[in-house]
Amino acid sequence: MRLTPSAHVDTFTRDGLPPFDQWPELLLGARDAAPTRDRPGESPGPGRLNCGAELLDRTAARLGPGRPAFRSGTGEVWSYGRLREHVDALARALTERLGVVPGNRVLLRGPTSPWLAACWLAVMKAGAVAVTVLPQHRPGELATLCAIARVSHALCDIRSVAALAEARVPGLRITPYGGGGPDDLLTLAAAAPGPYEAVDTAADDVALIAFTSGTTGRPKGCMHFHRDVLAIADTFSRQVLRPEPDDVFAGSPPLGFTFGLGGLVVFPLHAGASSLLLEEAHPRQLLAAVTEHRVSVLFTAPTAYRAMLDELAAHPQAYDIGSLRRCVSAGENLPAATWHAWYERTGSRIVNGIGATELLHIFVAAADDAIRPGTTGLPVPGWQARIVDGAGAPVPDGEPGLLAVRGPVGCRYLADPRQRDYVRDGWNITGDTYVREADGYLRYVARADDMIISAGYNIPGPEVEDALLAHPDVAEAAVVGRPDERRGEIVTAYVVLRPGAAPGEETAEALRAFVRARLVPYKTPRAVVFLDALPRTPTGKLQRFRLRQGG
Missing domain, CATH: 3.40.50.12780 (ANL, N-terminal domain)
Incomplete structure (x- = not known):
């Protein structure tokens, strides 16, 4: 060429x-x-x-x-x-x-x-x-x-x-x-x-x-x-x-x-x-x-x-x-x-x-x-x-x-x-x-990766995770898309806090503000869920599919 x-x-x-x-x-x-x-x-x-x-x-x-x-x-x-x-x-x-x-x-x-x-x-x-x-x-x-x-x-x-x-x-x-x-x-x-x-x-x-x-x-x-x-x-x-x-x-x-x-x-x-x-x-x-x-x-x-x-x-x-x-x-x-x-x-x-x-x-x-x-x-x-x-x-x-x-x-x-x-x-x-129908029409099934698509915006979960992990109270974070009738998906953050940090809406809002100050606002988690630990395989690999299924 x-x-x-x-x-x-x-x-x-x-x-x-x-x-x-x-x-x-x-x-x-x-x-x-x-x-x-x-x-x-x-x-x-x-x-x-x-x-x-x-x-x-x-x-x-x-x-x-x-x-x-x-x-x-x-x-x-x-x-x-x-x-x-x-x-x-x-x-x-x-x-x-x-x-x-x-x-x-x-x-x-x-x-x-x-x-x-x-x-x-x-x-x-x-x-x-x-x-x-x-x-x-x-x-x-x-x-x-x-x-x-x-x-x-x-x-x-x-x-x-x-x-x-x-x-x-x-x-x-x-x-x-x-x-x-x-x-x-x-x-x-x-x-x-x-x-x-x-x-x-x-x-x-x-x-x-x-x-x-x-x-x-x-x-x-x-x-x-x-x-x-x-x-x-x-x-x-x-x-x-x-x-x-x-x-x-x-x-x-x-x-x-x-x-x-x-x-x-x-x-x-x-x-x-x-x-x-x-x-x-x-x-x-x-x-x-x-x-x-x-x-x-x-x-x-x-x-x-x-x-x-x-x-x-x-x-x-x-x-x-x-x-x-x-x-x-x-x-x-x-x-x-x-x-x-x-x-x-x-x-x-x-x-x-x-x-x-x-x-x-x-x-x-x-x-x-x-x-x-x-x-x-x-x-x-x-x-x-x-x-x-x-x-x-x-x-x-x-x-x-x-x-x-x-x-x-x-x-x-x-x-x-x-x-x-x-x-x-x-x-x-x-x-x-995707699925291709017998007559050639293409039907969407899902994203094949960790991209969250919310209200038409492409939001990479790992990027939001990196922003959350920069907060001093966050020990672990995983971000996935949760199905939402109006927006298609919403950005949902699963967070493990460091000892001494209290879970609750006040902390959740503080984390949102922290992310909002570092990333485009549409990447801010709309939902924050606090967990004692993230689901992982015996080898330590994060099981995102379990989070998408609700934990």
Whole structure:
């Protein structure tokens, strides 16, 4: 396998790619690389491609710069032409004032907003590599992510600067935006107007690093190419979601999650549609946004759909969500009962899907008449899936096994030996246990590892354990997921206290606060159970299955 000559001056990401013999097999077809001029989004083979230019410049040229692109919760609307002006000015500021060169890693941090999305597009056009993180990440987490990706620059909403500064990342140049000072990114951009010609990146130059914690140890950086960004739009979005230029997208996942990046930036721009970018997108706020802005495509998790059903039942006259024509669910398994309840209440059929940070977005789903509640669906066109045993051999239909997939996007961890665990015999092993029905439909069974999936968030139990064990009163800790009707699972901590520490709600709340100060809040245990000892085998191995069964 050969890569196209890179445009990156800073070659860190290409140098950190796994060896070719550890790559998954890629199913590359007519949509895997640089688009042609007469068929936007399509081409016969690899070449030069800048996904920022394709999503923004090419769409504006194709459908006109006057169409709405981004909307804010305050009612502000940016056209494609205005968005392009902002992005070009930001890209000039990045390269001419801040010294960013192609291949540099640029961390993006802030609430979901048009400015955060514009920064992402500017990083793409400048040929740099975006590392988008959550505004809730704590200083220690930020320091780790920056160290792994060797981040040199950060563009940070002024409201999210404090924790990043506290991380004390060596050599990191932090540029705030939204504060109005002379060194503010928006001030620098205002002084650098005019068109910006996107860097002529290779289709297989790394465009972004998305982090996933996995179930143990150090976070893993998932590297995705410029062509990958368009591949998810040309597969799930174009083939299953089928958006239209007049659609208005909205949803709850932040842009630091690839579920949110695809659903709120890549897919609407690829289709020439618009996206409502909300800083706060809890279920009640989503319903209000759909009502006010006539949202037609919604992305969120099953937990939010259940909460919105409760809100609609409690306040049936408060919301008008008749504009919805596409509802997408991912992040955790969608129960059939939730699907039916939403359909009965709204008349809208939820498109269930499974994706992974390693694969950028959704690769199994079904829409319209192909939907079968209780299953995830079928492989998205352009993707293949099979169910295998622990040795990688296919298992018969009807029997549970590990979900293995391959398609136009594959797992490429940044300089990480765990690449061999995720990619086996050319297939991506997602860590999910599935059953394939005789007619090809895929039905979720459970996670095959220690990942807890709560309200759509992936939470590695061992990471929460490490945080608990740092507390002086904790002798042992084990963290597992406990089934929960509303959230799918809740983070449940089983704790053995040191002598002298008293079990009880006061101690439990103190432990929650301790974890909350060190990790993103959604990883905080919702339930804390005190035990005299953790269940172990005669050899001392922790028996997590007993904890999942209630002790």
